[in-house]
Amino acid sequence: MTDAKHWIERYRGQVDAWIERDLKRHSGLGERVAEAMRYSASAGGKRLRPLLVLAAGRYLGVAEDRLVLPALAVEYIHTYSLIHDDLPAMDNDDWRRGRPTNHRVFGEAVAILAGDGLLNEAFAKIAELADPAFESHDVLSALRHLARASGMDGLIAGQAGDLAAEHHNIDLQALEAVHARKTGALFQAACQLPAWLMGNQAAAERLERFAWHFGLAFQIVDDILNVVGDAAVMGKSTGTDAHLDKATYPKLVGLERSWVLARYHQGMARQVLGEDVGESDVLLALLDRAVERKA
Amino acid sequence: MTDAKHWIERYRGQVDAWIERDLKRHSGLGERVAEAMRYSASAGGKRLRPLLVLAAGRYLGVAEDRLVLPALAVEYIHTYSLIHDDLPAMDNDDWRRGRPTNHRVFGEAVAILAGDGLLNEAFAKIAELADPAFESHDVLSALRHLARASGMDGLIAGQAGDLAAEHHNIDLQALEAVHARKTGALFQAACQLPAWLMGNQAAAERLERFAWHFGLAFQIVDDILNVVGDAAVMGKSTGTDAHLDKATYPKLVGLERSWVLARYHQGMARQVLGEDVGESDVLLALLDRAVERKA
Numbered sequence: 001m002t003d004a005k006h007w008i009e010r011y012r013g014q015v016d017a018w019i020e021r022d023l024k025r026h027s028g029l030g031e032r033v034a035e036a037m038r039y040s041a042s043a044g045g046k047r048l049r050p051l052l053v054l055a056a057g058r059y060l061g062v063a064e065d066r067l068v069l070p071a072l073a074v075e076y077i078h079t080y081s082l083i084h085d086d087l088p089a090m091d092n093d094d095w096r097r098g099r100p101t102n103h104r105v106f107g108e109a110v111a112i113l114a115g116d117g118l119l120n121e122a123f124a125k126i127a128e129l130a131d132p133a134f135e136s137h138d139v140l141s142a143l144r145h146l147a148r149a150s151g152m153d154g155l156i157a158g159q160a161g162d163l164a165a166e167h168h169n170i171d172l173q174a175l176e177a178v179h180a181r182k183t184g185a186l187f188q189a190a191c192q193l194p195a196w197l198m199g200n201q202a203a204a205e206r207l208e209r210f211a212w213h214f215g216l217a218f219q220i221v222d223d224i225l226n227v228v229g230d231a232a233v234m235g236k237s238t239g240t241d242a243h244l245d246k247a248t249y250p251k252l253v254g255l256e257r258s259w260v261l262a263r264y265h266q267g268m269a270r271q272v273l274g275e276d277v278g279e280s281d282v283l284l285a286l287l288d289r290a291v292e293r294k295a
Numbered sequence: 296m297t298d299a300k301h302w303i304e305r306y307r308g309q310v311d312a313w314i315e316r317d318l319k320r321h322s323g324l325g326e327r328v329a330e331a332m333r334y335s336a337s338a339g340g341k342r343l344r345p346l347l348v349l350a351a352g353r354y355l356g357v358a359e360d361r362l363v364l365p366a367l368a369v370e371y372i373h374t375y376s377l378i379h380d381d382l383p384a385m386d387n388d389d390w391r392r393g394r395p396t397n398h399r400v401f402g403e404a405v406a407i408l409a410g411d412g413l414l415n416e417a418f419a420k421i422a423e424l425a426d427p428a429f430e431s432h433d434v435l436s437a438l439r440h441l442a443r444a445s446g447m448d449g450l451i452a453g454q455a456g457d458l459a460a461e462h463h464n465i466d467l468q469a470l471e472a473v474h475a476r477k478t479g480a481l482f483q484a485a486c487q488l489p490a491w492l493m494g495n496q497a498a499a500e501r502l503e504r505f506a507w508h509f510g511l512a513f514q515i516v517d518d519i520l521n522v523v524g525d526a527a528v529m530g531k532s533t534g535t536d537a538h539l540d541k542a543t544y545p546k547l548v549g550l551e552r553s554w555v556l557a558r559y560h561q562g563m564a565r566q567v568l569g570e571d572v573g574e575s576d577v578l579l580a581l582l583d584r585a586v587e588r589k590a
Contacts, residue, residue, distance in 0.1 A: 029476060030452030032459065037447065084411060089403030108384030109458055112407065116379060116414060117447040123418040124442035127435050136431035140422050143438070147419035152332065152412040157325030163404055164327065181324060 004285035011054050011064060015047045015075065018068050022125075036106040036114035037121075041079045043097040046293075048218075048286065049074040052190040052211070055282040059273075060203055062194045066131050070142070070193045073125040077150045077186060080118035083111055085159060091244065098235030123147070134197045142196035149189035158182025165247035175247050176216065183222075184215035191283075206272060210283065213269035218290045220262040223248035224255060225295070234295040266291045299580035306349050306359060310342045310370065313363050317420075331401040331409035332416075336374045338392040341588075343513075343581065344369040347485040347506070350577040354568075355498055357489045361426050365437070365488045368420040369481060372445045375413035376481075378406055380454060386539065393530030418442070429492045437491035444484035453477025460542035470542050471511065478517075479510035486578075501567060505578065508564035513585045515557040518543035519550060520590065529590040561586045 019041050026034035050071035057067045086093040086101040087108060093101050103111035126143045148154055158181030165178060191211040195204035223241065227250050231238045241248045249258040269287050273280045314336050321329035345366035349359045381388040381396040382403060388396050398406035421438045443449055453476030460473060486506040490499035518536065522545045526533045536543045544553040564582050568575045 026447070028448075028452065029456035029459075029472060030447045031455075033451055033455045034447055080411075084407055087403075087407065089407060108382075110455070112379055112382065112384060113451050113455055115411070116375075117451045119411060119414055120442055120446040120451065124439060124446060127439040127442055129435075136435050140424075140431050140434055140438075143435075144419060144422040147415055147422055151415040151419060152321070152325045152329055153323075156328055156408050156412045156415065157323065160326075160328045160405070160408055161324035164324075177324060 002281075002285070004281045007055075007058075007282050008051060008285060008289070011051055012047050014064075015050045015054075015071060016042065016044065018072060019075065022072055030117070032106065032110055033113045033117055036102055036110045037117050039099075039105060040083050040096075040102045040114065041076065041118065043099055045097050047075065048290065049078050049186060049190045051286060052187065052214075052283070053193050055286055056191045056207055057194040059207075059278040059280050059283055060194050060198060060200065061278065062198065066133065067194060067197075069125040069129050070197065073122040073146065074186060074190045074193070076118040076122040076125070077146075077155070080115040080122070081150075081155055081159065081186075083115040083118070087111060090159075090163065091240070093237060093240065095231075095236045119150070122150070129197075135199065138197050138199040141199075142193055145192065145196055146189050149185040154181050154185035158185065162246065167245045168247070170247045170252075172252055175249065175252060178247065179216060179219040180212070183219040184212060187211045187215035187218070210269050210272040213265040213272065214287055214290065217262045217265035217269065217287070220249045220258050220265070221291055221293065223250055224258050224262070225293075226250075227255065229295065262291055297576075297580070299576045302350075302353075302577050303346060303580060303584070306346055307342050309359075310345045310366060311337065311339065313367060314370065317367055325412070327401065327405055328408045328412055331397055331405045332374075332412050334394075334400060335378050335391075335397050335409065336371065336413065338394055340392050342370065343585065344373050344481060344485045346581060347482065347509075347578070348488050350581055351486045351502055352489040354502075354573040354575050354578055355489050355493060355495065356573065357493065361428065362489060362492075364420040364424050365492065368417040368441065369485045369488070371413040371417040371420070372441075372450070372481060375410040375417070376445075376450055376454065378410040378413070382406060385454075385458065386535070388532060388535065390526075390531050414445070417445070424492075430494065433492050433494040436494075437488055440487065440491055441484050444480040449476050449480035449484075453480065457541065462540045463542070465542045465547075467547055470544065470547060473542065474511060474514040475507070478514040479507060482506045482510035482513070505564050505567040508560040508567065509582055509585065512557045512560035512564065512582070515544045515553050515560070516586055516588065518545055519553050519557070520588075521545075522550065524590065557586055 023038045023041055053067050053071040053074055054064045057064060083102045085091050086096055087103055094104060102114060129139050158178055161178040162182055188208050188211040191207040192204045195207055226238055226241045229238045266287060318333045318336055348362050348366040348369055352359060352362045378397045380386050381391055382398055389399060397409060424434050453473055456473040457477055483503050483506040486502040487499045490502055521533055521536045524533045561582060
């Protein structure tokens with residue numbers, strides 16, 4: 001195994017352990033909601049967004065264990081968005097990460113609250129950062145950027161655009177605008193968080209461009225796998241996009257050209273990082289993995 | 296009109312105007328969600344929580360116009376919680392502030408996203424505070440406290456407890472624990488925000504106790520009005536608690552004793568502020584208004 005592969009396996013396990021510790025047993029009024037939060041947050045998955053936080057930290061020379069809270073924050077935002085997206089009123093999904101979706105286990109009311117709770121916790125995590133190496137001013141700036149990425153001009157706009165595009169013919173540009181928000185915004189925030197926390201504007205811009213292409217490559221492959229993927233391997237239903245008549249790359253340009261586009265963005269992302277700046281090995285390994293995955 | 300009454304009328308109008316300006320026309324992908332956010336946030340209402348932020352600021356000598364963003368933050372959290380609470384899977388309410396509830400106008404999917412958007416915006420508002428009089432360190436601390444108040448141990452736990460208490464016999468202590476979170480936590484955060492932003496721990500503690508009693512008095516009157524109130528005056532359905540068999544003060548101790556308890560907490564709140572500390576006139580006027588209201 002290469003160093004990068006080792007790193008990824010190691011920190012994927014670490015992220016699981018951090019989440020477990022952070023959302024530990026909870027008693028009292030919010031017990032059932034806390035259980036539902038834990039159910040979805042600890043369901044595994046690729047942990048791609050928190051790994052991007054840690055890998056971008058490595059690239060900038062920020063030790064991984066100083067980025068635990070930001071890593072949790074992006075994973076909580078991702079998980080909250082999955083719980084709410086899966087609701088009957090939204091995508092009405094029954095399976096996620098190989099298990100019944102949150103609302104199927106806990107009911108809709110608790111699932112809504114569990115999503116709310118995770119979004120709330122995400123911001124709490126950043127606000128709890130008390131690392132003397134990060135200035136309060138930069139922590140606030142990181143929080144502001146994260147809120148924009150997950151808010152009504154970012155993730156939420158993407159989800160709204162995704163719903164609005166069902167049963168409509170939109171063009172490639174419009175589809176890219178949806179994906180840029182639905183997936184890209186949080187990918188970008190994940191990659192940029194360490195740079196914002198360090199107050200490093202130049203690095204933040206470079207990582208923003210890297211994440212832009214990474215996010216598109218990832219989303220195109222996601223669309224492709226929804227058509228050709230194996231539901232058992234993926235742990236979630238496939239064919240759902242076609243069923244909901246969602247706008248996707250395969251629907252718009254076909255499978256073959258979708259692959260070409262995914263490879264294009266993979267190449268562009270590599271190019272942004274260049275050759276000899278920082279420890280880019282893990283960021284690149286995550287990129288390749290995202291394009292070559294089967295699930 | 297007394298000075299306090301003038302102040303309240305003036306700043307209630309100001310809060311409306313600030314919200315209007317903050318959630319102004321929005322185009323692009325998130326347009327429909329932004330419209331839904333505006334629909335609920337600009338529906339008026341008492342604006343009690345933002346007024347508490349401003350009144351607590353006045354009490355501590357912090358000018359009102361320096362607390363615009365914190366005032367918006369607590370109102371957005373309140374509004375998000377109303378939108379989600381009104382959903383069919385939760386309280387299934389049709390009317391709110393005299394208008395059809397959000398999901399009845401925009402559909403459930405958009406209503407869920409609008410709530411998410413407002414929660415997100417709330418934290419963004421605090422993170423956007425760039426007042427040189429507030430140290431970044433204190434702004435972060437305020438944000439951390441606010442996240443606790445609205446999170447899985449605060450508002451969300453209260454809502455979960457409220458749902459869990461339907462059709463169950465719970466005692467007064469358990470009911471108080473629900474109310475302390477469902478209403479009290481955000482009341483406390485509203486009153487304490489100016490103190491946190493000033494890094495004034497003593498004031499934060501005093502205002503916490505004031506808000507504790509205020510919150511209970513307010514919630515007891517809310518329960519009472521749900522039984523005896525006039526739906527037309529209140530702008531929302533009445534009798535809904537009994538219909539849902541919710542745990543309330545009137546159900547537990549009867550109407551007469553509920554009034555006694557409301558008056559008791561009103562008196563305790565007055566006592567916390569004492570006589571001659573700061574400009575407590577508006578805080579006290581808001582308290583009296585909350586107990587004597589008809590809606």
